[in-house]
Amino acid sequence: MTPTYAEPEEVMALVRDPSKHAGKDYIVIDVRGDDYIGGHVPGSVNVPAGRMYDEVNELIEKYSQVPTIYFHCALSQVRGPKSARIYSETLSNLGISTNQKVKILRYGFEGWHLRYKLEKDLIEDYDAKVWEWAS
Secondary structure (H helix, E strand, C coil), X not given: CCCEXXXXXXXXXXXXXXXXXXXCCEEEEECCCHHHCCCECCCCEECCHHHHHHHXXXXXXXHCCCCEEEEECCCCXXXXXXXXXXXXXXXXXXXXCCCCEEEEEXXXXXXXXXXXXXXXXXXXXXXXXXXXXXX
């Protein structure tokens, strides 16, 4: 199972769908570390990329039956894709059979922020001061 990219609109539709629930129908894993402050995708779980190897088994135990798991970092160019790969490879190495889709949120949180910063329901714990540089 090779992780694929998902467009922000795909995740936005899940977040806004009242019949879908984070942790059951989908899960977003935010692998940012110190750059996590300032906001995040609603319902996402923060597991800094530097801890992925230590926490991947716990993530698999908790979320491997969730239909789709999305990983992202700030731009989804390094940490997000690497974390998605670690998760996918660990699933495979453990011999866990699942129909789960492993995806990477295209453009990461910076792209999410640029698109949805004015949508209060799409960013939790938003702190505009953190994003003043991006205005």
